[in-house]
Amino acid sequence: SQQGEEDPQALSIQEGENATMNCSYKTSINNLQWYRQNSGRGLVHLILIRSNEREKHSGRLRVTLDTSKKSSSLLITASRAADTASYFCATDETSGSRLTFGEGTQLTVNP
């Protein structure tokens, strides 16, 4: 089964609103990463949060990590139409040797 599972699968909001996406995972991790994918394009790294961090900010992005609940959230504030994309979480497991990607959240920001 997928290590990282995003919720919701799809999210539609109006420009200016905040968008929150969640990721749950099953095993211990070294870090958790969020990626963005515009339709049919390659993934682009957004932010990395290490297992000993609880919150991290980058511009309009805010990521939280709760290792006790094995979950992470990505908040995009003041969303823009250009934020429309799929967002994936990826986990770097302590027992593994590579990243494992979830199935993604499709975000649509309506102008």
Add this chain to the structure above:
Amino acid sequence: DADVTQTPRNRITKTGKRIMLECSQTKGHDRMYWYRQDPGLGLRLIYYSFDVKDINKGEISDGYSVSRQAQAKFSLSLESAIPNQTALYFCATSDFKGASYNEQFFGPGTRLTVL
């Protein structure tokens, strides 16, 4: 110029044909990966390579093979393509430091259709 390039960008082929997808990178990274993405799904790892002499199977390696010709080049082959290998294929690279993974850098993808 893009740091990670893939060729071809699009390919239509027939069942049973041999296909090679190529990936080149100028980032100087040791680690390279091949993923496939199916509609509505996340990325699934096919093969990965930590250096020229180190090749590892991912979760869906059956029907695929790879070659790491140099640090900068990692190619994926489908020896005998079948329709369920129709997908979007991505190459990625990373620079491993210490005990945890840093970000991966992705190529633009190859859209493969097997008829």
